[in-house]
């Protein structure tokens with residue numbers, strides 16, 4: 001494949017948010033992963049894994065994610081000239097089906113819940129000898145995500161702390177790998193989950209990996225019942241402080257971020273931003289003067305959907 005060495009991701013802007021710095025009394029740096037061609041950081045790691053699978057000789061790629069991970073596989077496959085099949089449950093939001101179709105991916109709608117779509121995907125992988133691309137649990141994905149920290153260093157900033165949202169933990173594993181590679185073990189790390197998807201916080205508390213029975217959150221990109229084992233291992237090796245925010249806080253942060261920076265992100269990303277917008281949460285950062293927020297992005301949002309979430313959550317709080 002002649003173009004396997006081409007980078008599939010963008011170097012993203014890093015800048016200080018003056019509105020958020022003023023609000024929090026700290027220097028808030030934003031790593032704008034929402035400006036990746038696929039609208040989220042996922043293309044970094046997933047692009048890298050797709051390239052490796054092609055080098056290994058796979059002629060077809062398969063994903064079972066009806067979210068930003070599936071979209072990243074579809075995008076990478078199209079760029080690299082290899083067919084992609086994505087298995088998704090019936091509940092997949094049309095926004096994602098649209099983006100998958102735009103990349104020419106074959107979409108197979110299977111079952112009512114993700115587990116059923118995933119099961120069908122695994123059978124298909126075995127039958128067709130395809131390369132399976134998981135959403136977060138793979139060393140190549142972590143290595144790919146870690147390039148965002150390489151960029152922060154090139155861009156000339158060293159924060160006291162990093163805040164990143166956690167779903168399955170692929171993003172945070174990448175951040176931790178990047179910090180370690182550059183000897184930045186002294187940078188404090190904060191993970192953020194919404195209350196209905198806090199599998200990592202539960203695992204830290206229990207001292208072992210916890211599998212949630214169910215997920216209930218509008219931050220659908222954080223909806224992993226169990227985080228990667230690798231993330232749990234990191235938490236045993238270095239301090240990671242898990243934060244939990246409400247769906248309402250995550251959605252409110254999305255709205256405020258539109259006003260402050262004219263950029264629309266998913267509630268999954270709003271969750272990370274909400275820590276800065278919430279004066280109670282920011283008090284936990286007393287000694288910390290500068291914070292890097294990974295603006296992870298996500299395409300699963302629109303003005304209508306944001307308004308819908310806001311109305312829905314106002315009624316429940």
Ligand SMILES: *Cc1c(COP(=O)(O)O)cnc(C)c1O
Pocket residue numbers: 040042068069135136165166167168169170171172221222224266268269296297298299
């Ligand atoms: C996937 C995703 C996350 C969570 O990433 P994990 O690697 O699963 O922890 C957060 N935000 C957005 C927008 C995502 O697409």
